Amino acid sequence: METDLFKTRISEEGLKATKQREEILNIFMTSSGHQNLAQIYAQVAKINPKIGYTTVYRTLKLLTHLGLATQRKFADGETRYEPASEGSHHDHLICLDCGKIIEFEDQTLETLQNGIARRHRFKISHHRMEIYGCCEECHRKKRMGRRKS
Amino acid sequence: METDLFKTRISEEGLKATKQREEILNIFMTSSGHQNLAQIYAQVAKINPKIGYTTVYRTLKLLTHLGLATQRKFADGETRYEPASEGSHHDHLICLDCGKIIEFEDQTLETLQNGIARRHRFKISHHRMEIYGCCEECHRKKRMGRRKS
DNA sequence: GATGAAATTGAATTTCAATTTCAATATTGA
DNA sequence: TCAATATTGAAATTGAAATTCAATTTCATC
Ligand SMILES: [Mn+2]
Ligand SMILES: [Mn+2]
Ligand SMILES: [Zn+2]
Ligand SMILES: [Zn+2]
Numbered sequence: 325m326e327t328d329l330f331k332t333r334i335s336e337e338g339l340k341a342t343k344q345r346e347e348i349l350n351i352f353m354t355s356s357g358h359q360n361l362a363q364i365y366a367q368v369a370k371i372n373p374k375i376g377y378t379t380v381y382r383t384l385k386l387l388t389h390l391g392l393a394t395q396r397k398f399a400d401g402e403t404r405y406e407p408a409s410e411g412s413h414h415d416h417l418i419c420l421d422c423g424k425i426i427e428f429e430d431q432t433l434e435t436l437q438n439g440i441a442r443r444h445r446f447k448i449s450h451h452r453m454e455i456y457g458c459c460e461e462c463h464r465k466k467r468m469g470r471r472k473s
Numbered sequence: 474m475e476t477d478l479f480k481t482r483i484s485e486e487g488l489k490a491t492k493q494r495e496e497i498l499n500i501f502m503t504s505s506g507h508q509n510l511a512q513i514y515a516q517v518a519k520i521n522p523k524i525g526y527t528t529v530y531r532t533l534k535l536l537t538h539l540g541l542a543t544q545r546k547f548a549d550g551e552t553r554y555e556p557a558s559e560g561s562h563h564d565h566l567i568c569l570d571c572g573k574i575i576e577f578e579d580q581t582l583e584t585l586q587n588g589i590a591r592r593h594r595f596k597i598s599h600h601r602m603e604i605y606g607c608c609e610e611c612h613r614k615k616r617m618g619r620r621k622s
Numbered sequence: 623g624a625t626g627a628a629a630t631t632g633a634a635t636t637t638c639a640a641t642t643t644c645a646a647t648a649t650t651g652a
Numbered sequence: 653t654c655a656a657t658a659t660t661g662a663a664a665t666t667g668a669a670a671t672t673c674a675a676t677t678t679c680a681t682c
Contacts, residue, residue, distance in 0.1 A: 649657085
């Protein structure tokens with residue numbers, strides 16, 4: 325359970341482990357990821373309707389600070405959160421038709437970035453890379469639709 | 474002058490070429506790029522204070538629609554605009570210390586993306602890629618600072 | 623277990639950029 | 653010139669993010 329890591333990190337920061345935080349953490353960590361605050365809140369409310377929207381907001385911010393969550397802002401402007409997969413970095417393919425978000429990891433891409441940064445004498449802290457387009461499923465549907473007409 | 478292209482595109486869309494739009498276009502096209510609306514408005518207001526903020530907002534939205542401007546949202550969340558460089562796509566290196574934005578083009582990166590997309594049977598429409606970190610100048614300053622202490 | 627300083631909670635409020643409204647004005651094709 | 657239609661700009665609205673504050677909870681210490 326990541327509850328232990330959570331408690332450790334939380335006390336490291338001089339903060340307090342509350343029922344609400346634990347409950348939100350458990351729900352969030354087992355969720356599907358890439359959800360916005362309203363979606364996470366809805367899940368929390370289903371299990372414990374006493375927990376306020378503000379607390380969910382603040383807890384996600386806290387989890388991000390603790391390194392347990394990652395905040396994402398894709399081109400649609402919505403703020404989303406996903407459980408942080410420790411160590412590994414990944415990027416995203418985003419379907420403009422159905423909204424599906426596909427994750428990928430590519431070591432060559434990382435190496436290439438190092439080259440770009442070096443040429444500009446730039447020290448990389450982190451990066452963001454997203455590919456927008458049409459997923460396989462949606463593409464198939466489109467072809468079907470065209471054939472019928 | 475891009476004024477001609479602007480007039481053509483504008484009438485293609487059944488819209489009207491107004492003094493305000495032309496004035497905003499001229500100021501924007503010769504600007505340094507990566508500016509937010511408040512900054513663009515400030516420039517416009519210096520030359521013609523009669524033009525309203527709303528008009529600048531709507532004109533930048535229009536220019537984006539016409540393909541003459543590109544809207545950018547980097548990680549700081551600010552909405553910025555830059556004149557669209559026809560044909561060529563570029564990405565950005567962003568200094569977290571001074572805010573400097575460096576543009577780069579890399580064909581290998583584009584090729585690599587095609588490979589990633591193909592492996593996921595994904596049809597690319599466009600992409601976004603930003604590298605965050607520390608620019609040469611800021612890095613130099615940091616080293617200097619450390620030496621003095 | 624009791625205590626209390628400090629942190630947290632949650633409803634309500636505020637902030638602030640983005641967007642919309644609407645009456646007055648400008649543009650354009652006939 | 654003359655409408656029909658689009659645009660303008662001040663003001664109002666929206667909505668997500670962030671803050672406020674009184675009530676409540678946590679937890680180190682006793
Ligand atoms: Mn992800
Ligand atoms: Mn640029
Ligand atoms: Zn899809
Ligand atoms: Zn810098």
